[in-house]
Amino acid sequence: MNQKGIGYVSKTPNFLIEGGIGMKGEPRELKIKVNGMLYELKVKPKALLSDVLRKDLKLTGTKRGCLESTCGVCTVILDGKAVRSCSILAVQANGHEITTIEGLAKGDKLHPIQEAFINHGAIECGFCIPGRVMMAKALLDENPNPTREEIRLAMQGVLCADSGYVKQIEAVEIAAERMRGGE
Amino acid sequence: MKDFEYFAPKTVEEALSLLSQYKGEAKIIAGGQSMLVVMRQGLLAPEYVVDIKGITALDYMTYDEREGLRIGALTIHRAIEKSPIIQKHFRVLSEMERNLATIQTRNWGTIGGNLCHGDSAGDPAPVLIALDAKLKLKSLSGERIVAMEGFSKDLLEVDLEPDEMLVEIQVPTPRPHTGVAHEKLMVMQGDAGIVGAAVSITLKPKEGVCEDARIVISNAASVPMRVKEAEKRWIGKVVNDHLLAEAGDIASAEADPPSDVHASSEYRKEMLKVFVKRAAGKALERAKEG
Numbered sequence: 281m282n283q284k285g286i287g288y289v290s291k292t293p294n295f296l297i298e299g300g301i302g303m304k305g306e307p308r309e310l311k312i313k314v315n316g317m318l319y320e321l322k323v324k325p326k327a328l329l330s331d332v333l334r335k336d337l338k339l340t341g342t343k344r345g346c347l348e349s350t351c352g353v354c355t356v357i358l359d360g361k362a363v364r365s366c367s368i369l370a371v372q373a374n375g376h377e378i379t380t381i382e383g384l385a386k387g388d389k390l391h392p393i394q395e396a397f398i399n400h401g402a403i404e405c406g407f408c409i410p411g412r413v414m415m416a417k418a419l420l421d422e423n424p425n426p427t428r429e430e431i432r433l434a435m436q437g438v439l440c441a442d443s444g445y446v447k448q449i450e451a452v453e454i455a456a457e458r459m460r461g462g463e
Numbered sequence: 464m465k466d467f468e469y470f471a472p473k474t475v476e477e478a479l480s481l482l483s484q485y486k487g488e489a490k491i492i493a494g495g496q497s498m499l500v501v502m503r504q505g506l507l508a509p510e511y512v513v514d515i516k517g518i519t520a521l522d523y524m525t526y527d528e529r530e531g532l533r534i535g536a537l538t539i540h541r542a543i544e545k546s547p548i549i550q551k552h553f554r555v556l557s558e559m560e561r562n563l564a565t566i567q568t569r570n571w572g573t574i575g576g577n578l579c580h581g582d583s584a585g586d587p588a589p590v591l592i593a594l595d596a597k598l599k600l601k602s603l604s605g606e607r608i609v610a611m612e613g614f615s616k617d618l619l620e621v622d623l624e625p626d627e628m629l630v631e632i633q634v635p636t637p638r639p640h641t642g643v644a645h646e647k648l649m650v651m652q653g654d655a656g657i658v659g660a661a662v663s664i665t666l667k668p669k670e671g672v673c674e675d676a677r678i679v680i681s682n683a684a685s686v687p688m689r690v691k692e693a694e695k696r697w698i699g700k701v702v703n704d705h706l707l708a709e710a711g712d713i714a715s716a717e718a719d720p721p722s723d724v725h726a727s728s729e730y731r732k733e734m735l736k737v738f739v740k741r742a743a744g745k746a747l748e749r750a751k752e753g
Contacts, residue, residue: 325466349568369514
């Protein structure tokens with residue numbers, strides 16, 4: 281163990297270690313890339329990533345659901361992986377790259393997953409759909425040719441309160457096929 | 464949620480010096496997948512939060528037949544599930560991780576965070592007890608190695624001093640002819656286990672009798688619990704259907720499970736019979752395969 285390092289750090293941790301500006305709840309700097317844009321803002325340490333996305337960045341496509349890591353409607357993609365933005369402190373996303381539902385369409389051209397959901401009638405009230413589409417995107421980015429079982433397992437990370445999941449699973453299959461075709 | 468002061472150390476030493484400085488008032492956050500829930504419920508309101516998620520040095524897995532498996536405390540669940548090393552040598556860990564939670568939670572939550580949260584419904588603890596794993600804990604004054612069995616002290620309480628942190632999980636290579644399996648009752652795959660059972664069986668190659676066994680049940684008491692009486696009855700015997708069912712009965716009788724919205728205590732006791740038998744049967748099959 282580096283004794284010199286420890287001695288120095290323990291005397292003045294507030295200056296050496298990121299964070300710890302000396303005041304409880306004092307906003308701190310956050311640098312995140314969201315949908316390709318770099319944002320520099322100040323947020324309270326207790327702010328959840330979902331709240332910063334919705335309130336500070338006005339990206340309200342990401343929904344707030346149960347707030348206890350059950351429903352998954354707040355799902356976004358962080359460094360390529362689906363995560364629940366209500367269960368991550370915004371400060372923990374410092375320096376990371378996030379994609380939200382707003383980042384999928386290119387101008388007026390919807391992403392193949394979005395198109396498949398609409399065309400296949402997989403959307404009912406729509407509340408869970410942003411989270412679900414992000415979940416599907418993370419799956420297809422990692423595994424372009426998933427089995428129905430793999431789609432089912434991914435889709436159960438987002439709960440739908442309306443009805444069944446069959447159309448949603450089929451929509452992901454349709455999107456996967458189109459994306460493999462180069463779209 | 465109450466306000467707190469936030470630190471994001473980048474090394475273990477920095478984190479330990481913060482813990483030592485704010486002894487008792489600081490709380491470590493790793494992935495926070497369980498911790499943020501209890502903070503929002505107001506059950507936990509730390510003055511200082513030490514975020515160790517950025518300590519990349521604790522994100523690793525190494526394997527060597529003699530040394531066994533070493534997992535850095537900040538390895539995410541999904542990485543353990545997907546690791547070819549783990550799939551090959553510690554299949555039960557990969558299977559356990561697959562059922563642990565939804566993909567999103569497994570993508571951010573860490574194995575160390577899960578163990579230190581000390582939820583008696585958690586899956587890694589019983590499986591690691593069945594595998595006879597050890598934990599490396601570190602503080603500024605040194606380090607100690609403790610058995611996973613005994614690390615959980617009470618509901619959401621573990622054997623960690625206020626200035627200590629878990630840095631590594633050490634899993635020995637199972638002896639030949641050992642089978643390990645984990646089964647849990649879930650409403651949906653990835654839900655918390657209503658009850659769970661992890662079983663390890665080692666057979667004597669020629670006689671086929673049981674030489675060593677570990678039966679661990681979860682969400683059956685305030686901490687993961689070994690069913691030693693049932694283990695004892697297997698030793699030196701050919702484990703048959705009767706003994707498998709008997710283990711379930713003993714586990715059920717010894718358990719003192721909670722009643723909550725997911726299940727009554729009585730139902731959990733009934734299900735322990737089923738799931739201990741099921742996990743034990745699977746472990747036995749695997750032990751026979753080698």
